[in-house]
Amino acid sequence: MKTDFLCPKCGGHLSVGGFVIFSATNIKGEQGLILLSPHLGDYSKIIHPSFKILVGSKVNYFCPICKVNLVAHEIHQDMVHMVMIDENSEKHNVYFSGIEGEFCTFKVSDKNIEKFGETSANYEKFFAARHI
Numbered sequence: 001m002k003t004d005f006l007c008p009k010c011g012g013h014l015s016v017g018g019f020v021i022f023s024a025t026n027i028k029g030e031q032g033l034i035l036l037s038p039h040l041g042d043y044s045k046i047i048h049p050s051f052k053i054l055v056g057s058k059v060n061y062f063c064p065i066c067k068v069n070l071v072a073h074e075i076h077q078d079m080v081h082m083v084m085i086d087e088n089s090e091k092h093n094v095y096f097s098g099i100e101g102e103f104c105t106f107k108v109s110d111k112n113i114e115k116f117g118e119t120s121a122n123y124e125k126f127f128a129a130r131h132i
């Protein structure tokens with residue numbers, strides 16, 4: 001089984017065509033679609049050229065199915081939450097930074113936290129306080 005990503009609210013499948021798909025808004029409130037790599041730590045991103053995202057600005061990520069804002073309030077206002085089902089059918093919570101250009105992802109299981117990306121140390125304390 002391949003890795004899958006789900007909306008934590010509606011359980012809808014966000015992985016389509018080899019990407020993880022979100023609807024999003026930029027700091028001007030303009031809407032667009034964002035396609036992210038399903039490989040944690042790979043920060044390549046596909047967006048339509050008309051949807052402008054400035055490095056360092058916050059992007060709001062929404063489930064394209066139920067439209068819920070995926071912000072992880074329980075961790076940090078800049079963290080985005082999705083559910084990952086790995087190739088062994090195990091469930092993990094995945095969080096990544098909604099700040100454009102911040103390379104930071106956490107994969108959280110019951111007793112294990114894996115971090116990816118060069119700025120993940122900036123957010124580590126928010127996870128440590130919660131899970132250790």
Ligand SMILES: [Zn+2]
Binds near residue numbers: 007008012064
């Ligand atoms: Zn949803």
